[in-house]
Amino acid sequence: MPTPTRPSPSAKSSTKKSSAKKPVLFGLVVVLAAGLLGFVSYRATAPDGPGPGTPAAVTSTGPDSDVHRELAGLARRDADDKLALGRTAAPVVLIEYADFQCGYCGKFARDTEPELIKRYVDDGTLRIEWRNFPIFGEASEAAARASWAAGRQDRFWAFHRAAYAEDAKEKGFGRDRLRALAQQAGVKDLDRFTRDTDSAAAVEAVRVDREQAYGIGATSTPSFLINGRPVAGAQPMAVFTQAIEAAAAEEANVGNAGEPAK
Known part of the structure; x- marks a missing residue:
């Protein structure tokens, strides 16, 4: 099971610097999102799974909707993004935060993502944007840079696909192995x-x-945002x-209406 990690000091300082360029609301968004995604992530990956009545995806309305809209703004929608699939103008963007050494990430990559x-990328509904989120040490870092x-x-x-093939992670992500995967x-x-x-740009x-x-x-992998709404773990296809x-x-x-339905 993925082991939760805590933000590094550099991550905190970088977030603080970048927040100066965001609306004041962004600080609130980060705080609320940490609670939303952290809680959902914990429940989804707890030994007993989600508790009764606990959804895998947060789909609330009201104040949280503002948070979701702000988080939806994290989608880059960059036509030159090499780590994305689908139309830049797709109505739905799924952002995936994952680690190549994460078994649950591999399960999602093999069983659900295709x-x-x-269903959705090919018809223009969905865009998938990958984010490297290496949390399992040096080999994870190396695989992220290689990707x-x-x-x-x-x-x-x-x-x-090659790195998430069945039993691929058991072979490790050493230098020669990464070259073979490439x-x-x-x-x-x-x-x-x-x-x-090995470049500074990759780092x-x-x-x-x-x-x-x-x-x-986010505290574990895989974690997702779907138009700003968090989903944690390799959930069933139906989720x-x-x-x-x-x-x-x-x-x-x-x-059609100019504003969301109430």
């Missing part, structure tokens, strides 16, 4: 891949993703289906 892509490097050659998702993923220039993996990209995860209160379709319906209602 079906989400088939970013594979993305520089448009092979992130192929690398993602080759398996179809990365053409392996020397460039190695340079990119920075991973740092930014991880600090965003800490900033919203994601419900959350995505509810978010799509809400967006359609906003587009």
Whole structure:
């Protein structure tokens, strides 16, 4: 089971610096989100699973809706994002915070994500944005940087599939193994891949993703935001289906009526 981690001092200081560029409300958003995502994350990964009446996804209305809208703003919707799938203008964005050494992340990648892509990404409803959230030490850091490097050659998702294949993590993520995964993923220039993996740019990209995860209160992997609403853990397909379709319906209602339904 994923072990919760605490934000590093650098993560806290970076979040503090970046908050100066956000609306004043952002500070409240971070505090509330930490409670929402932290609680949901704990309940979803507790030994006995979610308690009676505890939803896997938070779908509240009222004041929390403002929090969700602010969190939805974390979606980058960048056409040049190599670690994303789907239209930049898709009505629903799923942000995934994950670690390549996380068994539950692998379960989601193998069992659920391909079906989400088939059902919702391919028809333009959903965009998936990956965030590297390495919390299990040096090997996780190395795999995160390697995935970013594979993305520089448009092979992130192929690398993602290779790294999350059944029993892949048991083989480790040493230097030679990462290079073999890159080759398996179809990365053409392996020397460039190695340079990119070791680069300061890779370190920075991973740092930014991880600090965003800490900033919203994520404490375990995988953690998700679906249009700003948190979902924690490798939940059943039905949980994601419900959350995505509810978010799509809400967006359609906003587009038709100019404001969400009460």
